Amino acid sequence: MTNDVENWLKSQMSYTGKRVLVTGASRGIGRSLAMGFAKAGADLILTARDANALDDAAAEIADLGRNAQKIACDQRDIDQIRKTLGDLGPVDVLVNNAGIEDVRPSADVDEALWDKIVDTNLKGAFFVASVVAAGMAKRGSGAIINIASLTSFVGVPTATPYTASKSGILGVTRALAAEWAPMGIRVNAIAPGYFRTGLTDVFYQDEEWVSEMTGKVPMGRLGKLEDLQGAALFLGAPASAYMTGQCLVVDGGYLASI
Secondary structure: OHHHHHHHHHHHHOOOOOEEEEOOOOOHHHHHHHHHHHHOOOEEEEEEOOHHHHHHHHHHHHHOOOOEEEEEOOOOOHHHHHHHHOOOOOOOEEEEOOOOOOOOOHHHOOHHHHHHHHHHHHHHHHHHHHHHHHHHHHHOOEEEEEEOOHHHOOOOOOOHHHHHHHHHHHHHHHHHHHHHHHHOEEEEEEEEOOEOOOOOHHHHOOHHHHHHHHHHOOOOOOEOHHHHHHHHHHHHOHHHOOOOOOEEEEOOOOHHHO
16 A cells, blocks of 8 residues: 555656756745755756856755756846757756846836846746747647746735736736647746745845734745745646646735735
């Protein structure tokens, strides 16, 4: 019986022999998700604007006995996306994570800032998905996991460009899921709640803000990056074979309570 259970679990969640591409993998959510897939047996393809920034993540993955390929790719440069990601060989799972944020009053947002955020988080993510999906379509299978946000569902003051980009990611997820399902490609999303990363560290330096936000989360704590790994592993694995166009909110119950 024990072997039957283990074999079933492996058939549903194992990543042995799989290749997973994670964008924005040098730190934060991207790096943590890359580690989760490596622990599950996957080999990784990691991207960041500076390939040298991926050295530590690649070394940690190597310590787990998995391979990690490093690629420099600026997500705002569509030609670079096509050149660097267009001939990677088989990619079983894409984690479309790379993104930026800049918090300021909307009256202070200029065109350059808008373009920087939206081009990275939305336009770039769409073209990364399009390039990688071409190879998935040839093989008739693949899973794409877009990283959305609570701002995909609610408005956040001083984060208008970011909110626009992440609302768009949710729309892109649903549209691509409907379009690419006949090709065997599933497209889902994860919307993290409050997690401490390089993008959000400015908030976490404010003890009053941390206390206030913690009090709003029904589970009584803010997220740890490891809390996102299970959702990503599930969405990329056969365990979620009949799921597409969905968004898993990982937020300790925050969104459900407001």
